[in-house]
Each structure stands twice: as C-alpha cells, then as structure tokens.
Amino acid sequence: MTLERPGPSTSPRDAAAGPARTAPQPRRARYDGPLIACDNLVRIYKVANLEVVALQGLDLQVDAGEFIALVGASGSGKSTLMNILGGLDVPSAGRAVVAGHDLGEMGRQRRTDYRRRGIGFVWQQTARNLLSYLTARQNVELPMLLNGVGRGEREARAIDLLARVGLAERGEHRPERLSGGEQQRVAIAVALANQPAVLFADEPTGELDTVTAHEVFDLLRTVNHELGVTIVVVTHDPLVSEQVSRTVAIRDGRTSSETLRRRAVSQQGNHHVISEEYAVLDRVGRLQLPRSHVEALGLERRVRLALEPDHISVWPDRDRSGDGAGDGAGGDGDSGGTGA
Ligand code: ADP
Numbered sequence: 001m002t003l004e005r006p007g008p009s010t011s012p013r014d015a016a017a018g019p020a021r022t023a024p025q026p027r028r029a030r031y032d033g034p035l036i037a038c039d040n041l042v043r044i045y046k047v048a049n050l051e052v053v054a055l056q057g058l059d060l061q062v063d064a065g066e067f068i069a070l071v072g073a074s075g076s077g078k079s080t081l082m083n084i085l086g087g088l089d090v091p092s093a094g095r096a097v098v099a100g101h102d103l104g105e106m107g108r109q110r111r112t113d114y115r116r117r118g119i120g121f122v123w124q125q126t127a128r129n130l131l132s133y134l135t136a137r138q139n140v141e142l143p144m145l146l147n148g149v150g151r152g153e154r155e156a157r158a159i160d161l162l163a164r165v166g167l168a169e170r171g172e173h174r175p176e177r178l179s180g181g182e183q184q185r186v187a188i189a190v191a192l193a194n195q196p197a198v199l200f201a202d203e204p205t206g207e208l209d210t211v212t213a214h215e216v217f218d219l220l221r222t223v224n225h226e227l228g229v230t231i232v233v234v235t236h237d238p239l240v241s242e243q244v245s246r247t248v249a250i251r252d253g254r255t256s257s258e259t260l261r262r263r264a265v266s267q268q269g270n271h272h273v274i275s276e277e278y279a280v281l282d283r284v285g286r287l288q289l290p291r292s293h294v295e296a297l298g299l300e301r302r303v304r305l306a307l308e309p310d311h312i313s314v315w316p317d318r319d320r321s322g323d324g325a326g327d328g329a330g331g332d333g334d335s336g337g338t339g340a
C-alpha cells in the first residue's frame with residue numbers, strides 16, 4: 001500500500017501517538033482518478049451445470065474520502081461486489097481497481113498483502129470480525145502484528161483507536177463480554193489498524209437493533225470525517241442510507257440508480273437536505289429506467305426517444321399497442337429527425 005501523506009504535519013506516527021483528537025487531513029493517494037473504479041464487472045458462479053450471473057457489467061466509481069452506501073434487494077449482488085473489492089474473490093470479467101491495485105491481476109501474495117494493508121473489512125456477523133480468545137486491544141493489535149509494526153507503536157495505536165470508537169475503557173475485555181454494538185465498534189478499530197485507504201463493511205449493523213445500528217453508523221461517519229478514510233457500506237436500512245452523501249442502488253448485478261444528498265439553506269435560513277435520484281449512465285450510453293417509471297407508462301421492449309435542446313424525451317412505442325394514431329410518430333418510429 002503506497003499512500004502519500006499530504007503534508008509533513010500528519011505522519012502516521014502522529015496519529016498513533018496517543019488519544020489526542022486532532023483531526024488528521026484526509027490521506028491523499030498517489031494515483032489519479034477515483035479511488036475505486038469498477039468497469040463492466042462480471043461475476044458468474046458455476047454451480048453444477050448452472051451459471052448464476054451475480055454481477056452483470058457493473059460500473060462504479062468512488063472518490064477518495066467519500067462515504068457511500070450500497071443498497072439493493074437480497075440477491076442483487078452486493079456481497080459479490082464487496083468480496084471482489086475486498087480481495088476475497090476475483091471477477092470473471094471486467095476490471096476493478098482499488099487504490100491503484102488491479103484486483104483481477106493480483107497474484108496470491110499481493111492479494112494477501114492488499115487484504116492486510118490496503119483495506120479494512122467489517123462483516124455483518126460480529127463473531128466473524130474478532131477472535132474470541134483475544135481482548136479487544138489484542139484484536140486491534142493483531143493486524144499490525146501481522147504487518148510487522150513494533151510493539152510500542154502497536155499498543156499506542158490500539159489504545160488510540162479504541163478511544164476513537166468510544167471503547168477506551170473496554171480494551172481488556174474479550175468479545176464475549178462486549179455487546180453486539182461494542183463488538184462492531186472494535187471490529188471497526190481492527191479494520192482501521194493498518195490505516196487502510198478504504199473501509200468496506202457488508203451490512204455491519206445487520207445483527208443490531210435500530211438504536212445501536214445508528215450509533216455504529218454515526219461512528220463510521222465520524223471515522224470518515226476525522227481520518228479521511230473512504231467508506232463503502234452495504235446496508236438494508238433506508239434511514240441509514242439517508243445519512244450518507246451518496247447511495248448507490250444495485251439491481252440484478254448492476255448499479256441502477258444513485259441518490260445524491262447535499263445540505264442547503266432555504267431563504268428563511270433553515271438547513272435542510274436536498275436529495276435527488278439519478279439514473280446511472282454507463283460508458284456506452286446504456287441507461288436503466290426505474291421500474292416505477294416503466295410500469296407507470298407501460299413501457300415495453302422499445303421506446304421512442306427525442307433529443308431536445310437540454311433533455312431527452314422517452315415515449316412508449318404506442319404504435320405497437322394500436323393507439324398511436326395522430327401522435328406524430330411515423331411508421332418507422334422517427335419522431336422528427338432528432339434521433340437520439
Ligand atoms: P446480496 O449480497 O445482494 O444479497 P449476493 O452477492 O450474495 O447478493 O448474491 C448475488 C447472487 O449470486 C445471488 O443469486 C446468489 O444466490 C448468488 N451467489 C452468491 N454467492 C454464490 C456462490 N458462492 N455460489 C453460487 N451462487 C452464489
């Protein structure tokens with residue numbers, strides 16, 4: 001993992017020196033472009049003689065420092081994507097690059113290295129994140145131990161991280177003596193131990209009650225803000241996904257829409273959040289219309305398009321259903337020479 005610190009004032013040792021809460025600058029990477037780039041990603045599982053296409057040409061870009069939520073129905077491919085981004089699985093086709101690592105091209109050693117140093121991962125199952133026979137502090141130290149970090153730095157950094165996740169007093173407890181929410185907090189500290197470029201979390205609050213889930217989510221936001229670590233989190237919770245600046249919806253193994261949120265101030269001076277949903281346009285110009293739009297107009301098989309000065313119109317192919325007479329569509333479906 002080759003990360004360049006933005007300035008002389010934020011060496012990783014400063015961050016590990018103690019529980020001082022000075023917010024380090026977001027770490028900037030040496031490469032250009034988005035931190036995460038998935039391009040036409042395909043993952044096909046072969047089970048006996050059946051092929052399951054879990055990802056079918058998924059595109060996704062995430063900039064350094066972003067905190068995004070992935071949402072989608074069960075079976076839509078979210079975990080498949082996370083496993084590829086986490087270096088646990090490889091794509092069948094297409095490209096995935098994270099922090100300069102081309103995930104389809106890495107050999108075994110580099111993949112292990114990437115998992116250890118390049119990224120942090122938090123799973124839904126609390127038990128999967130922590131070793132039960134180690135204390136919270138030892139769990140946080142373990143990734144650093146595997147990474148060859150010296151004892152003094154390991155301890156100092158583990159103590160700092162436990163303080164950051166609000167568990168300064170719980171360091172000597174084993175997981176069984178921690179609540180589910182506390183265990184997930186420790187898991188976040190473990191995932192951050194080696195100062196990864198990205199933190200991935202696959203439904204990290206899925207086993208928690210609503211209140212605790214929101215606390216854990218608040219912690220992720222704080223960590224994103226204070227440490228500048230990029231976060232990609234899969235969640236089912238619509239309330240939670242409303243708290244991030246970008247939500248990416250996955251449907252049938254593709255990104256289908258994105259919701260962007262920004263803060264705005266009304267004329268009366270009230271702060272509110274403006275949320276807008278966008279359809280995703282892929283590199284070759286394909287667009288997936290929201291199911292509700294398709295159903296509302298009974299769109300089927302093909303539509304007519306017209307390019308206007310500042311937008312494109314989409315009409316049902318009424319000729320086929322027999323009620324298109326007089327609406328100006330010619331027999332060949334061209335509505336006036338502005339083919340889109
Ligand atoms: P999600 O996390 O959105 O619920 P998954 O990525 O787990 O979705 O699954 C996407 C699709 O791939 C589903 O149809 C699922 O059954 C299938 N799938 C996932 N993992 C495997 C596997 N190891 N072997 C076969 N099929 C799988």
Ligand code: MG
Nearest residue numbers: 078079080202
């Ligand atoms: Mg899943």
